[in-house]
Amino acid sequence: MILEAKGITVQYPGALRPALDGVSCAVGPGELLAIVGPNGSGKTTLLRGLLGLVDPTSGQGLVQDRPIDQWRRSDLARVIGVVTQREESVFPLRVEEAVMLGRYARLGPLAPPGAGDRAAVEQAMARCDVTDLRTRHVDTLSGGEWQRVRVARALAQEPAALVLDEPTSALDVRHEMEVLELVRVLVDGGLAGILVTHQLNLAARFADRLLLLDHGRVVAEGSPESVLTAQTVEAVFEWPIAVTVWVDGSPQVIPLRPGERA
Amino acid sequence: MKPAWGVSLGAVVVASLVVGVGVGAVTLGPTDLWNGLVHGEGNGGAIIRQLRVPRVLLAFAVGGTLALSGAALQALIRNPLADPYLLGLSGGAGLGAVLALALKIGSIWAVPAAAFVGALGAVALVYRLSLVSGRRLDPRILLLAGVVVGAFAGALMSAIIALSDATELRNAFLWLLGGLGGASWRTLGIFGVYAIVPTVVLLASARSLDLLALGEEPARHLGADVERTKRIIYGTTALLTAASVAVCGIIGFVGLVVPHAVRQVLGPLHRPLLPVVFLVGGSFLVLTDTVARTAVRPLELPVGVVTALVGVPLFAVLLRRTLT
Numbered sequence: 001m002i003l004e005a006k007g008i009t010v011q012y013p014g015a016l017r018p019a020l021d022g023v024s025c026a027v028g029p030g031e032l033l034a035i036v037g038p039n040g041s042g043k044t045t046l047l048r049g050l051l052g053l054v055d056p057t058s059g060q061g062l063v064q065d066r067p068i069d070q071w072r073r074s075d076l077a078r079v080i081g082v083v084t085q086r087e088e089s090v091f092p093l094r095v096e097e098a099v100m101l102g103r104y105a106r107l108g109p110l111a112p113p114g115a116g117d118r119a120a121v122e123q124a125m126a127r128c129d130v131t132d133l134r135t136r137h138v139d140t141l142s143g144g145e146w147q148r149v150r151v152a153r154a155l156a157q158e159p160a161a162l163v164l165d166e167p168t169s170a171l172d173v174r175h176e177m178e179v180l181e182l183v184r185v186l187v188d189g190g191l192a193g194i195l196v197t198h199q200l201n202l203a204a205r206f207a208d209r210l211l212l213l214d215h216g217r218v219v220a221e222g223s224p225e226s227v228l229t230a231q232t233v234e235a236v237f238e239w240p241i242a243v244t245v246w247v248d249g250s251p252q253v254i255p256l257r258p259g260e261r262a
Numbered sequence: 263m264k265p266a267w268g269v270s271l272g273a274v275v276v277a278s279l280v281v282g283v284g285v286g287a288v289t290l291g292p293t294d295l296w297n298g299l300v301h302g303e304g305n306g307g308a309i310i311r312q313l314r315v316p317r318v319l320l321a322f323a324v325g326g327t328l329a330l331s332g333a334a335l336q337a338l339i340r341n342p343l344a345d346p347y348l349l350g351l352s353g354g355a356g357l358g359a360v361l362a363l364a365l366k367i368g369s370i371w372a373v374p375a376a377a378f379v380g381a382l383g384a385v386a387l388v389y390r391l392s393l394v395s396g397r398r399l400d401p402r403i404l405l406l407a408g409v410v411v412g413a414f415a416g417a418l419m420s421a422i423i424a425l426s427d428a429t430e431l432r433n434a435f436l437w438l439l440g441g442l443g444g445a446s447w448r449t450l451g452i453f454g455v456y457a458i459v460p461t462v463v464l465l466a467s468a469r470s471l472d473l474l475a476l477g478e479e480p481a482r483h484l485g486a487d488v489e490r491t492k493r494i495i496y497g498t499t500a501l502l503t504a505a506s507v508a509v510c511g512i513i514g515f516v517g518l519v520v521p522h523a524v525r526q527v528l529g530p531l532h533r534p535l536l537p538v539v540f541l542v543g544g545s546f547l548v549l550t551d552t553v554a555r556t557a558v559r560p561l562e563l564p565v566g567v568v569t570a571l572v573g574v575p576l577f578a579v580l581l582r583r584t585l586t
Contacts, residue, residue: 077485105485
């Protein structure tokens, strides 16, 4: 396993109940796991526990079977690329400079980037289709372009796993699909992928497995059709829904209006 | 950096040093300058070797380190308006100095030493206040803590000044406004002892600063040891600024304007930015100090007044350019 959570429990100081309660999950190469659940269900806390940004009350995150707290951050950055939910640039860089930041974990404090570093940056920019934007300042990019640049920066790390926290929440349909198609291609190329999202229907179409969280606990885990049943989804999101099947066989959740019946 | 930029930067540095050594209460021609520098003789031998050269070098070193500290703190706090003095340093240093003056502690070293102690005291207090849950350094709280500690020290300082007699008052004010009048080979040496290691450490932290400027979480994911970097940046900038306050009082605007201006030209990547910021900051202070000691000769203006008079309009212009 590349990324694994082993019974992670996180209780924030002053909270009455744990934000995350004994959650386990794992993802290997060529596999995309989507973490879904209502607001406050513990999705981001699970990522924080997995990535070592919060100390679990019990349980632990493992990266390549080694506990996360035994990793140095610079070594971790060679294995996991992360696209966080938000990021604002106070001192805007050019696109190619921003992508080069993905190489910093492999650079010394002063030596200039070598041929290998430049090649990794070029390849990452090409895969994310941002090569034409290379000299643009990142604060002049559209939301979709900026998100692709951040994925390119994560790819320049040449990681074994890619973790994305709501990467498409601010994007329109086209840009959302472009980012998710890119992620799917990368995972099919051998990366392990974790995607946190509110888009149940897209998660069902792109991910191999879904992990449904509620109140910090795992409600269901497995294939999209086994997780997204009308009964489970209604109970967790506290809203009536119907489930239909799209042509590719994936379950699609339709929230119902009052009086509607499936 | 393009070669043309490098050449012009080199020219600016050399020109500022030549102007700084050549111009003063007694202006020296090229021949006097050469004889004085190389042979230590002629009209200006003593003036050049004992007064101007150490003063110009000290101005360069102080200007460079203040600008460097400003650039690093701006990345740490993720705010282009950060200034080396915002950590409560100026208030603490001022309080120390005024206390030494008011208590009439005799030695000429008392005021700088008291300023240094006061500055480090304020920095330590601000640091302690900014530690969240005992170990994490929160830059936003750092900013607020710096402001309140500075204000508190400033109030105490004003109280002491109000209760002192007139001569002390004038001395205290002049000292607070900053001046390189006390420069000698010895002060230069002392400043060097404090400044060399932190300066090298800051220059070597360029890549960590690039990451830190993104915000703490992205910085971690890209491999930065965020807590360690923050402590290093805080410690080195505090030491550099306290040392500069001790040798020449509080000189504002160098640490604010110079990094801002250089960033406009070079962009925000710190590896090219920091060395250039150091050189430009050094040249800037040498030139403003030259103005300070010649504009109203035989009197001397506090150099902090000149840096503010030059720095404020410059900053206003830069600000307009950034906003449009």
